[in-house]
Amino acid sequence: MNSIPDTLEGLISLEYRHGFETSIESDEIPKGLSEDTVRLISARKNEPEFLLEWRLEAYRRWLKMTPPTWASVHYPPIDYQDIIYYSAPKSQKDGPKSLDEVDPELLKTYEKLGIPLHERAILAGVAVDAVFDSVSVATTFKDKLAEVGIIFCSFSEAVQHHPELIKQYLGTVVPVQDNFYAALNSAVFSDGSFVYIPPGVRCPMELSTYFRINAKNTGQFERTLIIADRGASVSYLEGCTAPMRDENQLHAAVVELVALEDAKIKYSTVQNWYPGDKEGRGGIYNFVTKRGDCRGARSHISWTQVETGSAITWKYPSVILRGEDSVGEFYSVALTNHRQQADTGTKMIHVGRNTRSTIVSKGISAGFGQQAYRGLVRMARSATGARNHTQCDSLLLGDRCQAHTFPYIEVKNNTATVEHEASTSRIGEDQLFFCRQRGLSAEDAVSMIVNGFCKEVFKELPMEFAVEAQKLLGVSLEGSVG
Amino acid sequence: MLSIKNLQASVGDKPILKGINLDVKAGEVHALMGPNGSGKSTLSNVLAGRENATVTGGSVTYQGKDLLALAVEERAREGIFLAFQYPVEIPGVGNVYLLKAALNAQRKHRGLPELDAMDFLALVKDKMKLMEMNESMLYRAVNEGFSGGEKKRNEILQMVVLEPNLAILDETDSGLDIDALKVVSHGVNSLRSPDRAMILVTHYQRLLDYIKPDFVHVLSDGRIQRSGGPELALELEREGYAWVGDATNEGVVAP
Ligand SMILES: Nc1ncnc2c1ncn2[C@@H]1O[C@H](COP(=O)(O)OP(=O)(O)OP(=O)(O)O)[C@@H](O)[C@H]1O
Ligand SMILES: [Mg+2]
Numbered sequence: 001m002n003s004i005p006d007t008l009e010g011l012i013s014l015e016y017r018h019g020f021e022t023s024i025e026s027d028e029i030p031k032g033l034s035e036d037t038v039r040l041i042s043a044r045k046n047e048p049e050f051l052l053e054w055r056l057e058a059y060r061r062w063l064k065m066t067p068p069t070w071a072s073v074h075y076p077p078i079d080y081q082d083i084i085y086y087s088a089p090k091s092q093k094d095g096p097k098s099l100d101e102v103d104p105e106l107l108k109t110y111e112k113l114g115i116p117l118h119e120r121a122i123l124a125g126v127a128v129d130a131v132f133d134s135v136s137v138a139t140t141f142k143d144k145l146a147e148v149g150i151i152f153c154s155f156s157e158a159v160q161h162h163p164e165l166i167k168q169y170l171g172t173v174v175p176v177q178d179n180f181y182a183a184l185n186s187a188v189f190s191d192g193s194f195v196y197i198p199p200g201v202r203c204p205m206e207l208s209t210y211f212r213i214n215a216k217n218t219g220q221f222e223r224t225l226i227i228a229d230r231g232a233s234v235s236y237l238e239g240c241t242a243p244m245r246d247e248n249q250l251h252a253a254v255v256e257l258v259a260l261e262d263a264k265i266k267y268s269t270v271q272n273w274y275p276g277d278k279e280g281r282g283g284i285y286n287f288v289t290k291r292g293d294c295r296g297a298r299s300h301i302s303w304t305q306v307e308t309g310s311a312i313t314w315k316y317p318s319v320i321l322r323g324e325d326s327v328g329e330f331y332s333v334a335l336t337n338h339r340q341q342a343d344t345g346t347k348m349i350h351v352g353r354n355t356r357s358t359i360v361s362k363g364i365s366a367g368f369g370q371q372a373y374r375g376l377v378r379m380a381r382s383a384t385g386a387r388n389h390t391q392c393d394s395l396l397l398g399d400r401c402q403a404h405t406f407p408y409i410e411v412k413n414n415t416a417t418v419e420h421e422a423s424t425s426r427i428g429e430d431q432l433f434f435c436r437q438r439g440l441s442a443e444d445a446v447s448m449i450v451n452g453f454c455k456e457v458f459k460e461l462p463m464e465f466a467v468e469a470q471k472l473l474g475v476s477l478e479g480s481v482g
Numbered sequence: 483m484l485s486i487k488n489l490q491a492s493v494g495d496k497p498i499l500k501g502i503n504l505d506v507k508a509g510e511v512h513a514l515m516g517p518n519g520s521g522k523s524t525l526s527n528v529l530a531g532r533e534n535a536t537v538t539g540g541s542v543t544y545q546g547k548d549l550l551a552l553a554v555e556e557r558a559r560e561g562i563f564l565a566f567q568y569p570v571e572i573p574g575v576g577n578v579y580l581l582k583a584a585l586n587a588q589r590k591h592r593g594l595p596e597l598d599a600m601d602f603l604a605l606v607k608d609k610m611k612l613m614e615m616n617e618s619m620l621y622r623a624v625n626e627g628f629s630g631g632e633k634k635r636n637e638i639l640q641m642v643v644l645e646p647n648l649a650i651l652d653e654t655d656s657g658l659d660i661d662a663l664k665v666v667s668h669g670v671n672s673l674r675s676p677d678r679a680m681i682l683v684t685h686y687q688r689l690l691d692y693i694k695p696d697f698v699h700v701l702s703d704g705r706i707q708r709s710g711g712p713e714l715a716l717e718l719e720r721e722g723y724a725w726v727g728d729a730t731n732e733g734v735v736a737p
Contacts, residue, residue, distance in 0.1 A: 433532050434570040436554040437563075438584035438640060439591070448583065452574030452623065 058186030158194035192222035228263035261296030283311025294326035318347035321355035336369030365401035489540035500704035516701035559591035561647030667692030
């Protein structure tokens, strides 16, 4: 009778918009992983001895480890010998000295992605570090930031120019043996971003990194390290895309944040890796370890993530609240559609007195999407007066998707308080009917309802990225009416 | 404006509407009464295009178009408005946001320019005065935490902002206190015009004291059993519905 069915069944599909591939010559090493691979990567990057040793230590430990099996995600075993561990755009061998030296093809790619690398960057006031496959290709605004003593550069550059900072902080938040993927990353990481904000400096602009996997059969293992010294503050955003491919690609990143006394780090992610097609072919395996250390008193670390991409997401941005009165936050929107799987959440480890943490997790599942929230709140014996509040909501579209909640709570100090609220709801046909009865299209209605559901998280994102995130959710959900 | 012919609809396998005939002309107000479960909401929903009831027979013509062939939002944009018996909550979506999106979707459909934030706000504030609503309601999530009466008032606010051609009000009076009933009726009456029509679903005469209907129909067992003028409502108030079932004069059409 009606030309447009108002059921929610798969109100939810649009072609992945970033699925193009850039043809640039790249310098790759052969597939496979051995001690020699690790040495080769380190040599290509001209690394100091201590770093090579650190990598080798990680590699040896990784050999003895097995992939975690406790997460609610399912995938065939990964052949770690069938992956290329280093791929760099060829012309970048010696590293670009300025934007003019960056391959124009590459710049075009970033333009297609909507990344403000040139004047647009200035308008937006965003400093961008762009990581293409394994190598950081351009960092804008470096000079301007240097004036106030901020170091914002690729990880490789930091290794060359600030080895003492790398030596002091690398692996102090996520030790090499932390988990299988973190160990792998530590052994073979190729590049990433490095940020250091000196004491008392508030970073005058949003810092931002875009990651893109381009080359085939390539794993991406980037490593990000952000240090906010005493009284410093910074807001950092990370975005990700990848071309469409039928095979799965591995992305195993590590992000370490260190906040000293009175420092504040806000880390926002908009993750839109290729999720695979409707039947679940292809897509990125996103196995990421992100952790912040509130090392100083009154320090503050906040994670905000909008996860709409990847075939599989395994990710738990966490905060260790060591300093007295330190604050940890986790705001998350995760969307799984079609055959996507996500097992995501956070860990808040309260060590210091009067530490506080807030967790707001919004999970949206559609199609055959599978999603689990997994959150740990640990109140150590020393965490007198510590408080946590967790709110964990799931929204289901259609009846073939699933959402699960696994809260783990460990309290060893009886003055600590932990609150947990959880809800699961379905986008009601009644809500959808109501919006359409007022004149909105079904797609606009779903997008509006979903955005309303995510509002508490979106308001934590920097303004321009909040808009981007809203659009992304709209895109990920629209398309199958009719 | 609206012509319903032998309309039949089922929920699941259960026939609910068993042959409704009703003609509504521009400028008219029709009251639709009848016992609980008789199919009043089902009829309202079928007219608005909700698919939980399946149309199994008959036809509906609206402004010369085959209404049943239109999608829900197309009907809305063509000027059909349904005030819900049980208004829906939408957490996190601001009232003002929904209203603006709805109005602009409808204006676009009619080839009118979309209103910008300033013009829209001026319009909606004006309408809120009419509905004696506090402006803070604009910035709250749609119906979330609203009292029963506030929700009903909010439905009518949407109606006066959208200015529909055919308004179907499903028990908008239920749950309203005496003062609110007056305000809501005032809002509804402000929309009465020779180009508009209304169908008021109600159980109570008191609404009809404020909004004078031209015709009253009694729906029972999926059919309109009786039709008449305003006096029919008074009769019902006195006698109840017990007797309407006897008057199985199928296919009574409003004169
Ligand atoms: N989803 C459903 N499943 C089964 N029966 C249903 C469903 N929806 C409606 N019905 C039945 O359809 C009949 C008509 O319901 P409807 O809501 O239209 O009545 P109404 O006249 O509006 O009643 P009220 O005055 O109580 O609002 C009722 O018997 C109701 O139980
Ligand atoms: Mg009803």
